[in-house]
Amino acid sequence: MNLSLIDTHAHLQHPRYAEDLEAVLERAAEAHVTSVIVPGTQVSDSESAVLLAERHDGGPCRLYAAVGIHPTEALNVSQGDLDKLRALARSPHVVAIGEIGLDYYWPRVEDRKWPCPSPEVQRGAFKAQLALAAELDLPVIIHDREAHEDVYRILVAWKAAHPRAKGTLHAYAAGPDMLSAFLELGFSIGLDGPLTYKKASRLQEVAAKAPLDRILLETDAPYLTPSPHRGKRNEPSYLWLVAEALARIRTTSIAEIAANTTLNASLLFGL
Template identity: 35%
Template structure:
């Protein structure tokens, strides 16, 4: 019933991928089935659920059992570095090997906006980047006020042939920083911030990013796009993100949906829209 409704609606709407969400959070406990129906009605054919620390792995896996369009990552967020210990890399490795629905390592990265413990964050970042290379999985990179040290880390790895592919999630940097990450082979993902009136750098980046190198996401329950700013975000609202990117690029929503979905399928090894619609 629900699956048939999804297929019927998705054929009439541009197929979208929410490439970064957090529906495991308690904000969704009261109405997750209704949230899922809304994302399906909005044409969202796949979601990539990001993980911020190891205790989330089992609950996210349960969500993947519940919603067949959901894939997920395993990793430790830079602001959750206290959850890292000597056995964490092994835990992440085993979780990735145990479930083919694990399609990325992360959300990992650096955050010097909310914390200043750069060295501690680097100690957590390095083993996760190593694991991504070992398992040949892309990374989901959180980078806030930390472009310079992140670029230094990735460039050093690139020089050694040890830089994984991946995506700069919830992009908020400058066009110059974007170009540097693109040169490393990374993708750029736009969230609800692209709809904010004063996000001028993000607007420029959305206009300038190559068509084959960007994704769209919600990062829900955070950063709801205009006109829902300040309220709980949810995967269905990725359509608003895609629509704003289309406006900025002077393209149709259908074109942006086609490009961003194809890019997400390629980067994360997702089933194509037709296969996702048939699950």
């Protein structure tokens, strides 16, 4: 059986891939990872994501782009920035607005070496980019770190105003308690490397409970590397480790996981 996977979140424009991106993509193709979505975190690396997608339009591992400003990069988001994202998002290679959302972890870290926007500033940037996604009829890729209730509240209001709106919660971390609430909004959840960790019992509970038609697989490369490669640079070829973990948790076949998650990604992002 010819199985394939789609990695719905990998930062392949990251400098850690500058020297060997082609080899990374060759390994992905050899592992039957047929498509990868490259999300933006700033205007500049959103531009880089689009360029990568243009250069790898087709072939055994095709790249797509998402454009957006990550909450920890949203210190001074201007109308000009939003206009640049709008222009980038009109590329046929762009399939989502992201990575956008809220991150309440970093503002509390006192010894961080860089300025981080306050929760209030993050919320403004998040809402502005949600509005852009609705305007362009694109799904969103949501970053939610220790901000679950505020993310949910903002998404409820967004969905009420834009019933067609849809998206995924990247690296889902809101636990089993909030799972049904996000699912009722019509959102999917992204599962990645931590699903393979021995102590990730809450995430594994989520993976067992979530409907299979709402699950996406992602690496978040170069971060969140799955076991047994934890501590090394992550890459899309490792996505099968996440798929295998999900199959074990759900006591089903890797073929069922591959077929369903690939279909889910294709439908959500129009691949």
